[in-house]
Amino acid sequence: MKLARIMILSVFLVTGCNSVKTIYHWGDYSNTLYTYTKEPSTASRIEHKAELIELIGEAANKNKRVPPGIHFELAMLEAEDGNQKLMMAHFNNEVTLFPEAKKYVALALKELGAK
Amino acid sequence: MLRNIILVVVITILSGCASVVTVTKQQAYPDMYTDAPTSILVVPAINQTTAADAAELYATTIAQPLAEAGYYVFSIPFVEKFLEREGVVDGEQVSNVPLDKFRDLFDADAVLFVTIRSWDTNYFVTGGNVTVAAKFELRSTSTQKVLWQYDDVVIHNTSGNSGNILADIIATAISTAIVDYVPIAHAVNGRIVSSMPVGKYHARHGQDGIDKGIIQSKTQATGEVK
8 A cells, every 4th residue: 555655656746846948058049139139238148148158058068959040140240240250150050950940041141331 | 316416516617618619639729730831921910009119019928829839030120121122011001911011021921910909017006917818820831821810818927926915915016017028928929829730840730730728719710812
């Protein structure tokens, strides 16, 4: 009887611990993006860019994928900062991770080239 | 006699519960499974509310649930920038752009339109909430059909609940006044997107048609052509 109770309790504990598994690591992305969007400033830009970089590093550590658009966004910020090599590296990463990004990256490069 | 009364009461309660019609994902959104879009372009929201922030809150929090639903989401801040360059600034103007233009420019399989109908902060002594009503619509860039739609009112509770009435009044006032809207926007988007059939990057891609519990009245008819 006692064994049965322990078994039932174990089942509840195991199913209770079954948390929703996410595909990607998001860090604090929404918050820094919201702040940067709502109050664009040097400070909020620095914070958002730092979050993007941190997110990419953390994803590797946690064995999760980098979400769609993160490398793309960082590439655009690096372009603004004049870091061409980093820009290309991140654009290439975006396309490697997500083949759907190919045309979007080409569009971005065209827009950046036209500046 | 008592037994009969109980029986009647039970049947009444059960039939009350049965009045909300639910369907499976496959039944609600068959075109989503045949069209099978892999990429979603999110365009600026149509904001019908007086909350100036609502469109921004949406734009900065919608990528996460869509990506977790298995779709490639084009980086939203830059979609807006590129559209601005084309003279398309808000949600109303976007709805005038022909869908195949989004396919040409971005290679997007589908475009997500949203109308934020209301965003109200309600405060009443020991209780408070933020109530958001929004209509979401995903359209195919190749067939122009509506692949997925959901029209919902989500109530996010900001009430204090310590059991101590004075503490609750204060807690509610504080939490409703200085409420962090980002988690609320997350909650609203997450709940609505959970009705969407999952995409390529999700483990259950193509398998979730059998998932039940989609409230039919929130989905309306699918397969409409613009």
